[in-house]
Every structure is written in C-alpha cells, then in structure tokens.
Amino acid sequence: MRKAGTMDIPGPRSPLSVLLPVIGKGADQKPYSGTVFFDGRYIGHELRIVCPTDSQLKDLTKGSIDAVAWSRMIGTFQLRVALEVGDSYAIGRALARVYPPERLKRSSGKYTIEKMARISLSEQFAEEMKRCRPVLWLDAKTNELNSGILCRDPKSAIFVRAAIGDLRACPYCSEIFRPDRPDQIYCTIPHRENFRKQRFRAKAKAKSGG
Numbered sequence: 001m002r003k004a005g006t007m008d009i010p011g012p013r014s015p016l017s018v019l020l021p022v023i024g025k026g027a028d029q030k031p032y033s034g035t036v037f038f039d040g041r042y043i044g045h046e047l048r049i050v051c052p053t054d055s056q057l058k059d060l061t062k063g064s065i066d067a068v069a070w071s072r073m074i075g076t077f078q079l080r081v082a083l084e085v086g087d088s089y090a091i092g093r094a095l096a097r098v099y100p101p102e103r104l105k106r107s108s109g110k111y112t113i114e115k116m117a118r119i120s121l122s123e124q125f126a127e128e129m130k131r132c133r134p135v136l137w138l139d140a141k142t143n144e145l146n147s148g149i150l151c152r153d154p155k156s157a158i159f160v161r162a163a164i165g166d167l168r169a170c171p172y173c174s175e176i177f178r179p180d181r182p183d184q185i186y187c188t189i190p191h192r193e194n195f196r197k198q199r200f201r202a203k204a205k206a207k208s209g210g
Contacts, residue, residue: 054167058176060154071097073155076124077162077169077176079117081185089199090171091117098124128159171195 062070075097082090091113098120111119131152151157158176161167168184169176172191179185186192 054176054178057154057158057161061158064154069155072124073128073158074169074174074176076121077167078171078174079121080162081168082171083114083117083121085185087171087199088113089202090195093171095120125159125163128156129163132156132160172198 061073065073075094079091079094079098082094095113095117099116133150135148135150149160151160158167162169165182166178167176168179170185170187170191172186172195175187177187186195
C-alpha cells in the first residue's frame with residue numbers, strides 16, 4: 001500500500017491526468033488509491049481519489065451500467081474514430097449502436113449519415129462529461145501542481161479518457177484499449193485485417209444488390 005499523499009498515475013498519452021474519486025470501500029480497497037489536495041472548493045481539505053489502470057477503469061464502468069448503456073458507449077467511442085478517418089462503413093456500424101433503429105429511420109430524411117454521426121457524438125460526450133471539471137491537484141509527496149480532470153464516476157472518467165484520445169474501442173471486437181500510436185484504430189493487427197475483410201464484403205454485397 002502506498003503512503004497517503006502519493007499518487008500512481010498509469011501514464012496516459014495525453015498530458016492531462018484523469019482523476020477519479022475513490023469508489024466503494026475507499027482507499028484501503030485499492031493499492032492505487034492516495035490522498036491529494038485539490039484547489040478550488042476542496043482547498044485545504046483532503047480528497048481521496050483513484051487513478052485506476054485501463055483495465056480497472058473498464059471493469060468499474062462495466063459494473064456500474066447496464067448492457068444497453070455499455071453497447072451505446074462503445075458505439076460512441078467507435079463513432080469518433082470512424083469520423084476522424086472518414087470510414088463510412090465504420091460510421092454506419094457505430095451509429096447503429098448509438099441510435100435505436102426507429103430514431104435512425106426518422107432522422108435519415110433530415111441529415112446525412114455523417115451529419116447524424118457528428119450530432120450524436122457531440123450529444124453523447126456533452127451529456128456524459130457534464131459533471132467533470134478541470135482541476136489543479138497538489139501532489140503532497142513531490143509538492144508539484146498537476147493538471148487533471150475530476151470525474152464523479154467511472155463512466156464519466158472513461159468518456160474523458162476517450163475524449164482526449166487516450167482510450168478507444170476496436171471497430172472489430174469492440175474491446176476498449178489504449179492506442180500505442182495516435183493513428184492506431186484497432187486493438188490488434190489481425191482485427192484490423194478482419195475488419196477490412198468485413199468492409200470489403202459489405203461493399204461488394206451493396207454493389208451487387210444482394
């Protein structure tokens with residue numbers, strides 16, 4: 001167990017550190033818990049926080065929401081990357097996870113698929129991150145101030161990580177992963193190739209009218 005006042009951040013690619021308050025039994029439950037001092041309304045008060053690893057954050061989030069909400073969240077993460085790379089096939093697949101079929105049908109006459117995707121993405125991230133706020137936290141051990149984002153629950157924290165590009169959802173298997181490079185879209189090379197095959201077959205089927 002680390003001493004109170006120390007932090008162990010798992011090294012996100014972004015310069016921002018994602019801070020998450022202790023959940024459940026508190027600091028004695030998790031070895032990565034610590035005590036820091038926050039500026040703002042917490043000034044002068046200790047606030048116990050958690051900086052979970054990627055897998056811990058994923059497990060905490062999955063355990064706190066239902067299967068429908070989890071699927072929609074994965075679709076939202078996939079949608080962001082699909083829009084960035086301009087993959088129309090991936091956009092359509094991800095959008096189907098985010099919107100119920102009846103809403104997709106109603107909206108299809110008003111907007112293009114890409115427009116619907118961008119509206120959905122803005123809507124989802126804004127809703128999930130509305131209770132997060134940027135903070136400066138003081139590491140009691142090093143006495144250094146660090147930029148961070150205070151998140152109230154695991155789901156909002158994982159959305160922040162996805163918003164800053166630190167976590168993604170693989171288009172093929174839907175697994176949440178941390179990219180090793182800014183241009184990494186798939187969790188593994190085999191999944192990249194499998195998704196390319198899916199895309200090729202889908203386009204061939206559309207052309208043949210099958």
